[in-house]
Amino acid sequence: MDDMGDGVEAKVERLRDLRVRRARLDAEELALLADIAADVGDDRGVAEELTPVLRVSTREVERRIDDGRSVAGRMPRLLAAMRVGEVETYGARRVLAVVDPLEDDAARTVDALLAERLADAPATAWQPGNLAQRTRRLVEKVDPGGQTARARRARAERKLELTPGEHAMSSLEAQLPAEVAAACYSRVDGMARSLRHRGDQRTLDQLRADVTADLLLGRDPGVTPSEAAATVYLHMPADAALSISDDGCELDGYGPVPAAIAREIMTNPRSIWRAVLCDPGTGEPLDLGRTRRRPSATIRELVRVRDRECIMPWCHRPARHCDHDHEQAWTADGGGGSTSVANGGPRCRRHHQLKDDPRWNTHYDPVHGTTRVTTPHGTTYTAHRHPVLTPKSGRHRPTPTRPTPARDTQARHAPRRDAPTRDTQTHRQPAGAEPTRDATGKGHRNDDGPPF
Structure with missing residues (x-):
């Protein structure tokens, strides 16, 4: 068992090494693309020329050129993080998508602040979703006056896309305001779980897909969800609701939203939302x-x-x-x-x-x-x-x-020699040993949740 544990642990470390190498190569590619685009000046022509070189679509080459130009010119600290292996192209793209509407100087300010926040951050802070959340907060701090305009512009660009797939399947993707998308998913999920409770043998994924299709095609899905199934929680301080301040508004399952948008959600008669009462001293909901x-x-x-x-x-x-x-x-x-x-x-x-x-x-x-x-x-x-x-x-x-x-x-985990030093401690159990269980009944199977 010890040998097996050591073998798996060594393979995990190899994966860590591969991630670092891949991030470094991504950084080198983006920097090269930015240099080539600056030398040539014809983005469309150079994208066509590089399509067979990179063996991806021309649209993807154009996207990489845009990413390279942005990360090299507007987010140099993010590029430096890629060069030491902290973040790959996908994570960098999530950050660039958040700062894209900003002016160059504001983007560089966000870049510097993000680097400071991540200097002693834990490993999971570098995951793309967490990176995007941190960046969103910094964008609001650096350009608070522009967040409502950015939200309105994005909401005006809502759309529905059909993407053909393989094996006689296609994807239908709707870009919707966050509270609308959340309510739609909750409603479909509630209907799917109700059908499942009634004995339907389809998986939850199949039921969600089929319920969505039934609703869009005007067919009866065979079940009506409770009103709570489409409820969206809107966390909103009283002073923001009264337009006294513009801080602290959160949409459940999404994150911060501009106060102006939150007030529109709150006052929209078609919105399905629920106000949350919190203790002002702790910020936490009341207990029962x-x-x-x-x-x-x-x-x-x-x-x-x-x-x-x-x-x-x-x-x-x-x-x-x-x-x-x-x-x-x-x-x-x-x-x-x-x-x-x-x-x-x-x-x-x-x-x-x-x-x-x-x-x-x-x-x-x-x-x-x-x-x-x-x-x-x-x-x-x-x-x-x-x-x-x-x-x-x-x-x-x-x-x-x-x-x-x-x-x-x-x-x-143990710090790497080729990565920035972090305030971390080695905390590993002997290979093959069962982790210590605390006295909270870890073996208990809780059936409070709905079945598949």
């Missing part, structure tokens, strides 16, 4: 509890509102699409954990099942919002939940308060 195992709708709702996402450090699945999990197992004799907001947390179905895997050691503290995960080969990640709204200054803050929906995460 009870003694029965099955959580009430109120408890489920408060847990979903409080946590907003699956509690795993790298998972951003909205809490409304996750299972409700008892962190400390509930038992009929009353010796286990209570059915309460203080003992509940959202886990997507994949990570709910992973909790019961003895090779993984996962623990979530719902009160303080701290997640600790140890992988089968000894790497430990931690994450900290942020309050729904930023606590008022001078109040007691039991959890970190940086205003971002993304959780701060930290991976502990």
Whole structure:
């Protein structure tokens, strides 16, 4: 078993090396493309010439040229991060998409601030989704006056696209305002789960696809969802709702939205939204509890509102699409954990099942919002939940308060010689050893969530 563990751990390190090398090559390619485009000056002509060289479509070559020009001229610190292997092209593209509307000077300011924030950041901060969230926050800070105009322009460009696929299949993609897309998905998901509860043998993915098609074609999907199935939570401070300030507005499952857009969502009679009441001192929703195992709708709702996402450090699945999990197992004799907001947390179905895997050691503290995960080969990640709204200054803050929906995460592993030094510690278990389980009933199978 030890040899097997050592072999897997060595392969994981090889994957880490490959990622670093790939990021460096991506940086070199983008820099070369920027240089070639500057020398030639004819983007269309050079893209055509490079199409057979790079063996991708001309449109992709044009996109890479644009990325190269932007990262070299507007985001040099991001390019430097690519050159040391921290981020590949995909992650860089997510950042560039966020800063694209900014003027050059503003983009460079965001670039410098992002580099500062990431200097001592944990490994998971470099994941594309987390990078984009951090960048969004910085764009709002650097250019707060432009966020409403950017949102309005993007919403005006909403569209529907049909992309032919393989094996007699195609994809239908709608670009919609965030609250509309969230409500649409929640409604379809609720109808699919209702059909599944009634004994339909199709998978949830199949049911969502079929329900969507039925609705668009005017056919009866065979089920009507509850109103809550299409509810979108809008976290909004009272002063922002009254137009006194323009800070702190969050859309559940998406992140920050301009206050002007939030007020439009709030006052739109066609919107399906739910206001969230939070303690102004902590930024957290109010707590409830009870003694029965099955959580009430109120408890489920408060847990979903409080946590907003699956509690795993790298998972951003909205809490409304996750299972409700008892962190400390509930038992009929009353010796286990209570059915309460203080003992509940959202886990997507994949990570709910992973909790019961003895090779993984996962623990979530719902009160303080701290997640600790140890992988089968000894790497430990931690994450900290942020309050729904930023606590008022001078109040007691039991959890970190940086205003971002993304959780701060930290991976502990040995620093690499070819990567920037980080404040990390080696935290590995012996190869092949079973991670230590804490006294929270990790083997308990929680059936609170809906079945597949």
